[in-house]
Amino acid sequence: xxxxxxxNSLERTGSRDTLERFSVALEKLGPIVAIVLxxxxxxxxxxxxxxxxxxxxxxxxxxxxxxxxxxxxxxxALTVFGPIILxxxxxxxxxxxxLLPIPRVALYVSQATAALADPWIALxxxxxVGVPIGLAIGLQFATAILALIAGAAFLLFVVGLxxxxxxxxxxxxxxxxxxxxxxxxxxLILPMIGIxxxxxxxxxxxxxxxxxxxxxxxxxxxxLASAAMxxxxxxxxxxxxxxxxxxxxxxxxxVVPLASLxxxxxxxxxxxxxxxxxxxxxxxxxxxxxxGALGGLWDRVIPGLSPGASAVAFTQLRLxxxxxxxxxxxxxxxxxxxxxxxxxxxxxxxxLLLAGGAGLALATFGSFIAILALIPLAMNQFAIDKAGFTRxxxxxxxxxxxxxxxxxxxxxxxxxxxxxxVILSGLIVPGGNPAxxxxxxxxxxxxxxxxxxxxxxxxxxxxxxxxxxxIGNNGNAHQAAGLLGMLSFLASMVPSALxxxxxxxxxxxxxxxxxxxxxxxxxxxxISRVLFIPVRRLVANRVETLAQYY
Amino acid sequence: MLTYNCLLMEFAVETRGLARTFGAKRAVxxxxxxxxxxxxxxxxxxxGAGKSTTIKCLTGLLRPSAGEIRILGLxxxxxxVEIKRxxxxxxxxxxxxxxxxxxxxxxxxxxxxxxxxxxxxxRSTDLLSLMDLTDAATTLxxxxxHGMRKKLSLAAALLPAxxxxxxxxxxxxxxxxxxxxxxxxxxxxxxxxGTVFLTSHILEIxxxxxxxxxxxxxxxxxxxxTIDEVRGGAHGRNSLxxxxxxxxxxxxxxxxxxxx
Numbered sequence: 156x157x158x159x160x161x162x163n164s165l166e167r168t169g170s171r172d173t174l175e176r177f178s179v180a181l182e183k184l185g186p187i188v189a190i191v192l193x194x195x196x197x198x199x200x201x202x203x204x205x206x207x208x209x210x211x212x213x214x215x216x217x218x219x220x221x222x223x224x225x226x227x228x229x230x231x232a233l234t235v236f237g238p239i240i241l242x243x244x245x246x247x248x249x250x251x252x253x254l255l256p257i258p259r260v261a262l263y264v265s266q267a268t269a270a271l272a273d274p275w276i277a278l279x280x281x282x283x284v285g286v287p288i289g290l291a292i293g294l295q296f297a298t299a300i301l302a303l304i305a306g307a308a309f310l311l312f313v314v315g316l317x318x319x320x321x322x323x324x325x326x327x328x329x330x331x332x333x334x335x336x337x338x339x340x341x342x343l344i345l346p347m348i349g350i351x352x353x354x355x356x357x358x359x360x361x362x363x364x365x366x367x368x369x370x371x372x373x374x375x376x377x378x379l380a381s382a383a384m385x386x387x388x389x390x391x392x393x394x395x396x397x398x399x400x401x402x403x404x405x406x407x408x409x410v411v412p413l414a415s416l417x418x419x420x421x422x423x424x425x426x427x428x429x430x431x432x433x434x435x436x437x438x439x440x441x442x443x444x445x446x447g448a449l450g451g452l453w454d455r456v457i458p459g460l461s462p463g464a465s466a467v468a469f470t471q472l473r474l475x476x477x478x479x480x481x482x483x484x485x486x487x488x489x490x491x492x493x494x495x496x497x498x499x500x501x502x503x504x505x506x507l508l509l510a511g512g513a514g515l516a517l518a519t520f521g522s523f524i525a526i527l528a529l530i531p532l533a534m535n536q537f538a539i540d541k542a543g544f545t546r547x548x549x550x551x552x553x554x555x556x557x558x559x560x561x562x563x564x565x566x567x568x569x570x571x572x573x574x575x576x577v578i579l580s581g582l583i584v585p586g587g588n589p590a591x592x593x594x595x596x597x598x599x600x601x602x603x604x605x606x607x608x609x610x611x612x613x614x615x616x617x618x619x620x621x622x623x624x625x626i627g628n629n630g631n632a633h634q635a636a637g638l639l640g641m642l643s644f645l646a647s648m649v650p651s652a653l654x655x656x657x658x659x660x661x662x663x664x665x666x667x668x669x670x671x672x673x674x675x676x677x678x679x680x681x682i683s684r685v686l687f688i689p690v691r692r693l694v695a696n697r698v699e700t701l702a703q704y705y
Numbered sequence: 706m707l708t709y710n711c712l713l714m715e716f717a718v719e720t721r722g723l724a725r726t727f728g729a730k731r732a733v734x735x736x737x738x739x740x741x742x743x744x745x746x747x748x749x750x751x752x753g754a755g756k757s758t759t760i761k762c763l764t765g766l767l768r769p770s771a772g773e774i775r776i777l778g779l780x781x782x783x784x785x786v787e788i789k790r791x792x793x794x795x796x797x798x799x800x801x802x803x804x805x806x807x808x809x810x811x812x813x814x815x816x817x818x819x820x821x822x823x824x825x826x827x828r829s830t831d832l833l834s835l836m837d838l839t840d841a842a843t844t845l846x847x848x849x850x851h852g853m854r855k856k857l858s859l860a861a862a863l864l865p866a867x868x869x870x871x872x873x874x875x876x877x878x879x880x881x882x883x884x885x886x887x888x889x890x891x892x893x894x895x896x897x898x899g900t901v902f903l904t905s906h907i908l909e910i911x912x913x914x915x916x917x918x919x920x921x922x923x924x925x926x927x928x929x930x931t932i933d934e935v936r937g938g939a940h941g942r943n944s945l946x947x948x949x950x951x952x953x954x955x956x957x958x959x960x961x962x963x964x965x
Contacts, residue, residue, distance in 0.1 A: 443848040446806045454812055466816035477804040543802035550817040551789040702766050
């Protein structure tokens with residue numbers, strides 16, 4: 156089907172111009188490449204599985220089994236987050252399926268089986284099949300049968316967990332207001348996943364001093380690591396490993412891990428079925444969301460803007476405030492530096508942040524993250540309005556006002572968290588050269604001035620229908636727009652960074668930095684205005700296409 | 706070349722040879738429309754005949770492939786913003802921001818049209834009350850039913866007190882009470898010199914409200930004029946339904962599906 160969609164998107168139709176066909180084709184190519192790449196990955200994992208099985212059978216290699224252990228653990232983690240990352244799997248289909256004369260158990264089985272199509276689960280299959288084959292090659296037939304049963308139980312567990320996670324998420328989202336809160340919380344948690352493992356490791360430094368290997372080993376494990384070690388034996392991936400490895404030494408040793416794995420699979424399937432049935436009983440969304448007037452703030456006109464541009468800017472800001480994706484754009488830049496500060500405090504972060512200007516470094520990091528976090532909204536700024544874009548085109552709003560309004564609206568979205576981040580950083584780690592603190596907002600402003608026209612142009616060239624309630628790929632801008640937007644952001648940062656280096660390192664006069672960057676800011680403003688001239692023409696020419704994205 | 710006098714405008718909408726192609730398909734095929742100022746113009750046609758494409762061309766959402774358009778005497782190619790100041794539109798997809806409330810939607814329209822707060826507030830109150838949306842004024846549009854969305858889209862079109870209204874299926878999904886109120890409102894709008902360009906599949910409504918009709922089939926205008934004029938050209942058939950079916954060539958034998 157993906158192939159058919161790609162071919163259709165490349166075909167010339169009356170309502171799709173060449174640029175749009177190119178844009179759609181690029182968007183569809185990503186998943187196809189991913190599927191193609193899965194074939195060699197599957198073969199490689201199958202080989203690893205056989206090697207691990209053979210290694211256990213002959214008692215020669217431990218490493219492949221350890222790889223499997225971590226792969227299965229990673230797969231489990233992805234299984235829990237899968238329904239959040241891929242929220243389109245089954246939410247709307249449930250209602251349609253209810254119209255058909257299909258028993259609920261059959262519906263559940265079909266929904267649960269669909270989880271096997273998730274890449275991380277699909278890739279587990281060759282691995283779990285490979286292990287018993289490897290054991291059989293090593294002539295350990297009884298252990299091979301045990302491994303086969305353990306693998307089946309593990310897969311049953313994973314499939315049940317996916318179904319449970321998916322149904323639970325949809326049950327939570329059924330109430331719209333509660334759903335907004337849940338998605339916002341998840342959206343804040345997800346970017347931190349990469350940092351969380353840092354809290355499991357022992358610190359590298361204590362009070363700024365790097366610890367020796369022996370000193371580090373002598374430290375007690377972190378509280379999180381201790382907790383993880385206590386839970387580990389009950390994790391199904393560990394139970395699978397125990398069943399295979401201990402079953403090889405003596406079959407009776409495999410009984411406990413195998414039984415715990417089977418029980419876990421049964422429980423999770425039962426819970427998954429219960430949650431699914433509950434979802435079927437009332438699949439519609441409940442509740443209405445109301446919005447406050449904020450003392451008439453939204454009716455005011457932003458100084459320096461026309462009423463139309465101001466209305467567009469406030470509409471963009473409200474869109475961010477009222478969608479989980481938008482709230483994440485605002486929340487992430489505040490939370491990330493706080494986490495970084497926490498890591499720095501624990502000694503997990505070396506010199507850059509612990510040097511004299513740690514607060515300034517945190518503020519700089521947070522401010523630029525604020526612009527970076529804008530990418531899903533700014534690089535798809537027209538299509539995210541959905542039918543609202545058509546409304547704007549039906550009103551006496553000029554393209555200039557639309558572009559100015561969008562640019563200012565995006566700036567307002569980024570400015571709030573950037574300011575909070577700078578203040579928090581200053582409070583948490585005070586100190587540093589005041590001139591550099593002054594230069595920071597100027598550098599951020601000059602960067603944004605150059606990113607804004609690029610964002611408008613990329614949004615016009617690569618529009619994408621998105622769901623800002625989703626935090627997975629459904630809420631992202633077009634891949635090409637995201638990538639080029641990131642590059643434009645990095646390129647826009649360079650002049651400010653070079654000027655700072657010139658003042659601080661080469662001239663050795665950091666106090667000159669704000670003056671240098673202020674001049675650059677004025678130049679960037681001029682460049683931005685010039686760049687917006689062709690962008691205005693581009694957007695005017697793309698109105699027909701953009702009005703279809705809802 | 707069309708020539709106009711804005712003050713003594715005979716036609717609120719006039720097109721000559723208007724065409725819009727999508728690749729090889731000619732969705733609108735050189736139509737000449739004439740919508741008299743102060744008229745209630747019903748624009749009819751079967752599914753896929755080109756009604757919505759025509760409205761999109763007239764409201765500036767689609768660029769014509771060929772032909773000329775004049776809206777209230779102005780050329781959309783050069784006076785698009787000026788035209789949009791005087792025109793209200795309820796498009797096919799309703800064109801509403803999901804994440805604004807009903808009150809905020811109207812406020813957005815007021816700001817873009819430059820309507821001062823003292824004028825906007827009573828208008829907004831009147832329209833929300835007329836559309837029975839007062840209680841839902843602070844609810845997000847995302848949580849509205851289709852009928853509520855349609856009413857809000859109509860309120861948004863009426864807010865700037867336009868001189869010309871384009872309404873694409875405005876009564877579909879609207880309850881009988883609101884429908885009656887809206888019909889009365891539109892008739893009073895016409896009585897005050899406004900012009901309505903309406904598409905609808907509910908022929909009874911078109912017949913009851915319209916002073917003029919235009920019928921489009923396969924992208925071409927097959928009949929245009931007052932209802933009586935069009936009737937005269939269709940062998941004196943009485944009901945608009947019979948007239949419509951004859952004009953668009955839709956008379957087909959009843960389906961014989963005995964298994965049903």
